[in-house]
Amino acid sequence: MNNFLYKLSIINQLSESQLDESVMICIRGYVDSPSVDAMTGGNKSLEGPLFRAMIRACQLAGRVYIATVNDTGAIAGLALWFPPGKVLWQNDAQRNLGFNQFLASLSPKTREWWINTYSGPALASFIETALSPHTVESSWYLNCICVDPKYQHQGIATNLIKMVEQQAMTTSILALCTDTDDNVAVYKALHFQYKGEAPLPTPEDEYINVHCFTKPGARV
Template sequence: MPLQALALLRAGVLSGEYYEATNEEGELVGYTMWMPPGQEMFSTEEQKQLGLYEFMAKLSDEAKEYYRTKGKLDSWWLHMAMIRRDYQRQGVLRALLSPVREKAAAAGQYLATCTTNDDNIHVYTGLGFDFKGSTVISSPWGDWPIHVFKMDWKATPVTEEKIE
């Protein structure tokens, strides 16, 4: 799925917000990519031209229908969170969530995300997200579990954390 990831990153940088963490040597150790409330990934022609069409051209008709975007317009939607393996469980992701949590708290908004990886359930709940439920969806690539999370900033206080 490299084309899908590339299309997401390009569109997110154009219309979303991207946060990165580096180590003392300046090496990238993690990043998050968000779409703010009122924005949806690939909702503009310019976003679609940054890789979505290339990705979609490689899909079957069944896969194209499956991949249609859905609205996530009431929350800051976390599309990608990647932390280098040797930096996991060191507070990097928690620190990367902090600036968006602050924005959401100031505006009375929420954070939300989903994952298809069962192992990430404890990661997101450990960060303060509420687990809202799971379902299994059929796709052209097989059945995928979808686990959905929402963070209510009122129930999860913003703390001062720095990215190291």
């Protein structure tokens, strides 16, 4: 990593300017994500509140990993990881950090999709089957990873994953899901084990293929 031009850090509390910067990186990095389009009901103005709620919840219950440019301190990428026993929007304390407001801003149709489909038993059942019925208890789960497009293809995402891989205890695994074929190829190249896919209905009655992966921690 001698030629790696970025500093990797765990951030307990982002400043407001860093939070704004991180939200914009997510918006730019997930511009073609079918899942984000479904989660916002196609409303681009809700992408910022969605990512802001995710990051703030992760600051409370998970761990925010960032890569900053050595020369400028600008955030180049970030990853939102939840350790074993923790999940995104698990309780009111997390949901009150922007998620409830985001949910209230959705159209009734998209809000119903969140409650009955996305957060419902169908996807949860698939994830438990594809990964493990004990995923929450045994996994470091990657909810979001994003690199600003102008800094991509420089090993940032790989190193943000390796940070957690090296910290995972002997009983832990890394787990994640993705919605694009490009990312499937990336995670396979990083030696994640492909666990299967499931069609997730969208609010518009289309389908997104959700692909699941796991990888043992470095010392397993």
